[in-house]
Amino acid sequence: MSSDTLYDVFERLSRAYGPQHWWPGENPFEIMVGAVLTQNTAWTNVEKAIDNLREVDALAFEAIVAMKDEQLAELIRPAGYYRVKTGRLKNLLQFITERYDGSLEIMFDGDVASLREGLLSVNGIGPETADSIILYAGNKLTFVVDTYTARIFKRHGWIEAEADYHAIKDFFEYSLEDDVSLWNEYHALLVQVGKNHCRAKPKCNECPLQDILPESGMMDLDQG
């Protein structure tokens, strides 16, 4: 699809939903924790887990590092996969301790490419989580691709059905101007429209994107 169409999509979503103020979270550390907890999980469940951590003053780097695994697991339980995510959070904090002396400020100060590579080397941090941390916690330029992004653009035929994470990421990054605020807002809006209309069973009625002509390969969308 053309760069103009990509901006058109953004404008429509922006008009329909307004500013998204992403990421929901008070500070970079909280955003980073949320990025792990929300893996394949509804945000409402993540909120419960984050509230639990906050209640016991455990929404902080040293507090989580010091916590026993069973204790952390119990607190984040509402977010699901709680045993797995306990390990992932610990792995991430250990990485930051070792490489950046436990400082998010130092971590986000350096080169984005090497930070991304480092995050991806952590067991439990995949491309979406790494990019979410870099963009939303670090305010650094990287585009976040998620299930909704792929689903929306593939269903409309705007990207090829076989495109993988990096192909989609490259497509957005190449087509859009380098602007952290734009990339932040664009991903947030895609999640918003995805939640409302582009789930497994699509509801295309009243979707802000419904009357954009597909460029190819559009599936039958009005069965939801």
Add this chain to the structure above:
DNA sequence: GACCAGGCACATC
């Protein structure tokens, strides 16, 4: 009760 959610790692072929 079935289905789904802002993924990721690992086993198996």
Add this chain to the structure above:
DNA sequence: GATGTGCATGGT
């Protein structure tokens, strides 16, 4: 390299 499976809670 492609495909399948485990991980788990809570809302619809």
